[in-house]
Amino acid sequence: MSVRCHRSKLSVWAVLCVLVLCWLYIFPVYRLRNDKEIVDEVLRQGQVWQRNQTDIDLFRKLLSECCDPRRMFAVTKQNSPMGKVLWYDGEFYHSHTVNNETYSLFVQETPLQHPLKKCSVVGNGGVLKHSGCGKDIDQADFVMRCNLPPLSREYVEDVGSRTNLVTANPSIIEKRFQNLLWSRKSFVESMKAYGSSYIYMPAFSMKPGTDPSLRAHYALTDTSSNLTMLFANPEFLRTVGKFWKGRGVHAKRLSTGLFLVSLALGLCEEVTAYGFWPFSVGLDEQPVSHHYYDNVLPFSGFHAMPEEFVQLWQLHKSGTLRMRVGHCPPREGAI
Template structure:
């Protein structure tokens, strides 16, 4: 009996000793963990107070990771150089790895037959988070490609140098049709390409998209050395705040002459008054794209001559337009005809050291998802089946991504 009790007592002591040993071990490990955590916190604070950004950086990082403070939301925003807003943390992230990833992805992408509007808007919003810089080597490489295929410096405009007297001019679209350049026609052409300031330092190519409304881009546009516009757009009054008023060259579709000015049979004076708003700009017409364009384009020349207008009438060279269409067909734009805005943007890349595009937006919603008109002055949609502006816009995005041109997506800086 006594031996039995002794065994029970010994077993009890062993259990008690084991419990005490376990508690001591746990306490030592816990104390060590607290000690090393304090050392780590001290090192972290020392880093933030010196090389990692100072006390201000320490406070910002502490507040960003603190479980007692909410994380920034989409309303916590800063304004970027293009006037759009986005989260500061997203911008810092995008300016490093995200922008490189986006650049590589867009450079490697083979265009599909069609993308949704949402795809374009998402891509634009991603691009806006990345600061844009011109890349002279990429610009020169692409300019050289255009020069080899199309040579805007020599062939953009019909001139006496590139179209000798007696030439049978082939039309751009109507294959097999020609037009004899007589002495009377030959005298309409400038002796050479009329761009005396070539190469221009900075050019603005202004489309007519509804995205220009409330953009406040007018001042920036007017600061360009050469300003291209399309199809006699309005520039007077308050709208100039958004689109500017300076015009160096403006295209003119003969359909405008037909519908707005009665083919210049009785509305010659209203036409002259309208184009007078563009100062001494060049009026660029596609006289040799279709036969129906030729007589109307020549009427513009003679009307301005009769009224002593300051504007100079010039004509697209059909050889240039054909070559440009073939060049872009090889890159996936297989359309009946390129848009005039796309044509002059390509010419600008050859004629200018830096090209900025405004108002090129072929969608019914802006990049914030709000409904906008097709043009900044009306909501008239283009005829279907002639142009493919979303495809053209896709390639503009790729050129923007490479630093060859700069696309303005929204509001401009207001200084």
């Protein structure tokens, strides 16, 4: 009887220890600097930036070793043959086995030429309003954008017009285009803003997002669209999440912007990030909207945007990437 009690106490303590370790893993004990401290540091840094090729090469090597972005960022026929099990990175115990239907939708191999040269990664932060960064963004060799942002004439001066790759969360297909269950015309028409770019969707990240992503693919192919659908590889999303968690970003999920910056750092020789500013006040102490096109706030607790910004700012200070968080200076020759 005493042996049973002893074992019972041990098992209880073991369970408690596991729970505590899990809690510390998800919500570690640390202090993130407050918004004012971060803004003050950015102001002190000013426009000073110097490219550091050694750190760029080192960071690309770290990303290559952990996540292999060049080969794994998208699901392809090459890395996901028939019968392969794709485990959803956003949901435990759910998977998709590649079958005839899905295999036929994959590109043969990663379509991007390596290495890409100068890349612009454009977030949707309100800091882009009145930034005058549009020409700077469009001067890059490859432009990445987040979540089907508006590129109408009123925004071009600040955010540019060129797109080579744009992400699309399945939730956008659900909310903005009624899951493509009734009409596909508005979706196909709105996609024309992105020219002949790649649409990058996390079809195998969360189960509810699979069908809308597949419908989006069919809507584009059935209308002979110039766009090419790429599905995010859940293995890549998972490993990138672990990579940043080990560097102090603790959230249920990384933002789309940080996924794209990670991809760019793995693929591009030079990366400049725009529109990444998770604070409600700008460097001029004036209010900043959440997006450059609206002020709709995200669900709280899902992303850890200030933590992400701190990590990106460290990379900026080390010369690994450049962040534009204020106005872009006029380009030479501009009137």
